[in-house]
Amino acid sequence: MSVDTAIAGTVSEYLRAWNVTDPAERVELLSRVATDDVRYVDPLADVTGPAALSALIGQAQAQFAGMPLTLHGTPDAHHDVVRFSWAIAPEGAEPIVIGTDSVLLAPDGRFALVTGYLDRVPG
Helix, strand or coil: CECCHHHHHHHHHHHHHCCCCCHHHHHHHHHHHEEEEEEEEECCEEEECHHHHHHHHHHHHHHCCCCCEEECCCCEEECCEEEEEEEECCCCCCCCEEEEEEEEECCCCCEEEEEEEEEECCC
């Protein structure tokens, strides 16, 4: 099922946060789209709160310097859960990393829990 405009906007802003390099701006953006106690968990990390998530994003940016994280495909949703895939790739090249996030939404529509899966990784 496709996502409504508000959820699509939240997904877009969340993914934009993964490309913001200024830590203060990134925390501000994450605070708008995620709850104060948002939990992010994937095979490599388990952090809570916008500041901790921002720090994790900074580490990912350092590992994949100059490679933006972009939406890969179309998000879908049902009830209070959203699923979308993303990719990290050099400009104009095939993705190096592809992942899928499943998000539990808080009643106000912000992200409360992000569970990430790595679908394709280097190596």
